[in-house]
Amino acid sequence: MAKRGVIIVAGGSGSRMQSAIPKQFLMLGGEPIVARTINTFSEAFPGAEIVVVLPEAHMPLWENLRARFDVAPHRIVAGGVERFHSVLNGINALSSEVEYIAVHDGVRALISKRLIIRAMLAAEEHDAVIPVVDVVDSYRRVEGENSYIVPRADLRIVQTPQIFNAQLLRDAYNVEFNAAFTDDASVVEARGGHITLVDGERTNIKITTPEDIALAECFLNLM
Numbered sequence: 001m002a003k004r005g006v007i008i009v010a011g012g013s014g015s016r017m018q019s020a021i022p023k024q025f026l027m028l029g030g031e032p033i034v035a036r037t038i039n040t041f042s043e044a045f046p047g048a049e050i051v052v053v054l055p056e057a058h059m060p061l062w063e064n065l066r067a068r069f070d071v072a073p074h075r076i077v078a079g080g081v082e083r084f085h086s087v088l089n090g091i092n093a094l095s096s097e098v099e100y101i102a103v104h105d106g107v108r109a110l111i112s113k114r115l116i117i118r119a120m121l122a123a124e125e126h127d128a129v130i131p132v133v134d135v136v137d138s139y140r141r142v143e144g145e146n147s148y149i150v151p152r153a154d155l156r157i158v159q160t161p162q163i164f165n166a167q168l169l170r171d172a173y174n175v176e177f178n179a180a181f182t183d184d185a186s187v188v189e190a191r192g193g194h195i196t197l198v199d200g201e202r203t204n205i206k207i208t209t210p211e212d213i214a215l216a217e218c219f220l221n222l223m
């Protein structure tokens, strides 16, 4: 079986949660958000290398939390200025033997094992895979005083884990940062890679604002 690596990015300081503690360390269902994320990946890929990217200033807080909760084995590395730099630090922390790399937002703690495995199987066939879901709202693009409807059928909401052939990802990240790089697929695409879409999950939300925590607790009760 191909050797798998996982990068869980939780290196942001997250101002939108309006909380002194970054959102990835808040409690969800009795454990820190990022602990749940790590454990789900460890169950999906037993024996995989897991690297967790954290804000340098919060590493002592995480050391304290990981000692108090049941968290699968993982290594930690410091984050960078943008998500791009945090992922790059994660790539550099994985061993060169890793053949496929899954990059996942630490705050997407409701990810299911099923989706992780399904996306990995697709990546082993197509090299660059991201989960997406359809949009249900209407969207408008604003240009100065005017706004224009965007055809909804053409849009998808992008989630993680984004899973790549490791060499493809390493080569793609060997580039200067560009503000258009909002996720890993955008970096791989800039290098000429083709992105394959798989069905994501509506419950795989990016816990970002205080109301997301309440929503996530509700989803947990349904799972």
Ligand code: C5P
Pocket: 009, 010, 011, 012, 013, 024, 053, 079, 080, 081, 082, 083, 084, 086, 087, 104, 105, 106, 107, 108, 208
């Ligand atoms: O900022 P954004 O909401 O796009 O963050 C998505 C994920 O990337 C979060 O899990 C966040 O912790 C992580 N991140 C990071 N390093 C940064 C910024 C964001 O690891 N500098």
